[in-house]
Amino acid sequence: MPPTDASNPVPYEQLRYARLLDITSKIGFAALVAGFVAYAFGWLEEHVTVAELPRFWGLPLAEYLARTDTPTGWGWLAHLHKGEFAGLIGIAVLAGCSAVCLVAVIPVYVRRRDRVYAGICVLEILVLVLAASGLLTLGH
Amino acid sequence: MLLAIGASPAFAAAGAATEFAWWVWPLALFVVCFLLGIVAVPAGVGGGVLFVPIVSGFFPFHLDFVRGAGLLVALASALAAGPNLLRGGLADLRLALPLALLASASSIAGAMIGLALPAQVVQIALGVTILGIVALMASARKSELPNVATPDRLSAALAIHGVFHDAATGRDIRWQVHRTPAGLVLFTGIGVLAGMFGLGAGWANVPVLNLVMGAPLKVSAGTSSFILSLVDSSAAWVYMNKGAVLAVIAVPSVIGMMLGARIGARLLTVMKASVVRKLVLTLLLFAGARALLKGLAIWN
Numbered sequence: 001m002p003p004t005d006a007s008n009p010v011p012y013e014q015l016r017y018a019r020l021l022d023i024t025s026k027i028g029f030a031a032l033v034a035g036f037v038a039y040a041f042g043w044l045e046e047h048v049t050v051a052e053l054p055r056f057w058g059l060p061l062a063e064y065l066a067r068t069d070t071p072t073g074w075g076w077l078a079h080l081h082k083g084e085f086a087g088l089i090g091i092a093v094l095a096g097c098s099a100v101c102l103v104a105v106i107p108v109y110v111r112r113r114d115r116v117y118a119g120i121c122v123l124e125i126l127v128l129v130l131a132a133s134g135l136l137t138l139g140h
Numbered sequence: 141m142l143l144a145i146g147a148s149p150a151f152a153a154a155g156a157a158t159e160f161a162w163w164v165w166p167l168a169l170f171v172v173c174f175l176l177g178i179v180a181v182p183a184g185v186g187g188g189v190l191f192v193p194i195v196s197g198f199f200p201f202h203l204d205f206v207r208g209a210g211l212l213v214a215l216a217s218a219l220a221a222g223p224n225l226l227r228g229g230l231a232d233l234r235l236a237l238p239l240a241l242l243a244s245a246s247s248i249a250g251a252m253i254g255l256a257l258p259a260q261v262v263q264i265a266l267g268v269t270i271l272g273i274v275a276l277m278a279s280a281r282k283s284e285l286p287n288v289a290t291p292d293r294l295s296a297a298l299a300i301h302g303v304f305h306d307a308a309t310g311r312d313i314r315w316q317v318h319r320t321p322a323g324l325v326l327f328t329g330i331g332v333l334a335g336m337f338g339l340g341a342g343w344a345n346v347p348v349l350n351l352v353m354g355a356p357l358k359v360s361a362g363t364s365s366f367i368l369s370l371v372d373s374s375a376a377w378v379y380m381n382k383g384a385v386l387a388v389i390a391v392p393s394v395i396g397m398m399l400g401a402r403i404g405a406r407l408l409t410v411m412k413a414s415v416v417r418k419l420v421l422t423l424l425l426f427a428g429a430r431a432l433l434k435g436l437a438i439w440n
Contacts (some may be wrong), residue, residue, distance in 0.1 A: 009303040009312065010226070014233045018226035025219040034389040048163045053388055054200070060259060061204035065383050072383045087387030088380065091212060094219060095376045098369055116298060120237045124370065127245050131377035137250060
């Protein structure tokens with residue numbers, strides 16, 4: 001059983017979630033800043049040079065993608081050596097850290113036989129995985 | 141400053157952005173977001189609700205990219221605040237998870253709708269929504285400790301209740317909620333708006349948690365922020381998969397807003413919250429009108 005602290009009314013699974021969220025979000029912020037610094041200072045190859053970007057960032061998304069030949073979905077993973085896509089690593093970590101925290105609290109609910117909240121966590125993870133999968137944005 | 145940017149002849153022309161070095165706009169974005177971060181905390185609003193209408197109205201970036209960055213601004217703020225809110229009991233996992241599940245699922249639908257609609261339609265809808273938020277913020281009551289005599293059956297079955305330590309009074313406060321089904325329906329709608337416009341939705345979350353469901357105001361504010369970390373994650377993935385996240389817009393915004401929010405949190409004790417709140421309402425009123433007029437092609 002998880003340790004309990006009679007003086008702290010905050011449930012154990014909530015503290016566990018908080019601890020993991022703290023760690024994963026800090027990793028995400030560090031990756032975000034590192035990726036952007038490498039991009040802005042030209043330390044990495046560029047898909048669209050930063051000097052050219054002002055010609056494109058006012059365009060509607062579809063036109064921007066067509067004119068810059070920017071990959072969609074998880075296509076950016078194949079371009080991690082390029083600055084603008086390296087910057088997406090930090091964003092992906094930030095958008096993914098909640099799923100990691102949810103995975104970590106499921107065993108606590110299961111041990112407590114709290115099937116409803118274990119199920120809610122599983123469903124929330126599925127929603128996040130579905131959103132991240134790119135399946136919903138295919139064909140656009 | 142925003143007016144100066146908006147009124148600049150260089151800005152008005154469609155190709156205005158090319159008249160400056162590339163780094164001028166991200167730098168301006170960083171400065172504006174830093175200032176927005178400072179006022180957002182004392183005014184009790186998330187950064188996203190200020191970011192999207194102001195940046196889409198006064199910067200040369202397309203609305204699609206501004207909404208993607210807005211979601212990341214709201215997400216980053218929620219993630220940064222989350223651990224302390226959870227540890228302090230001001231965000232409650234049991235209260236948040238069922239609401240966040242529906243809101244995050246509907247935020248995906250909202251993001252897909254928002255990216256599929258013509259920008260002009262989204263701009264008009266954004267203007268109307270922001271003006272609605274101004275009306276809501278200006279008129280909404282708040283209840284520090286709502287009286288919930290009996291929890292509803294659903295919240296009782298889910299054991300949604302808790303205790304939080306109020307540092308201001310030194311008391312442990314027990315709370316429970318009611319009208320949970322209504323809360324679930326309202327959060328589904330809030331998720332659609334958050335995904336569609338790239339707004340953090342604290343402006344809607346807090347009234348629903350506090351006034352509809354009867355959670356104490358501090359628990360409502362903390363839980364609202366935590367729910368945003370889940371809702372905005374789903375919508376952010378949709379924008380990222382669609383290619384609507386440009387690092388050069390999103391990263392300076394996130395960093396500026398977070399640094400500003402740290403200053404704002406320190407100023408919270410010395411600034412008069414009511415004055416800042418009026419300032420933010422004025423800013424939102426102006427930005428909402430700008431979004432609406434831009435969408436209607438009256439003020440381009």
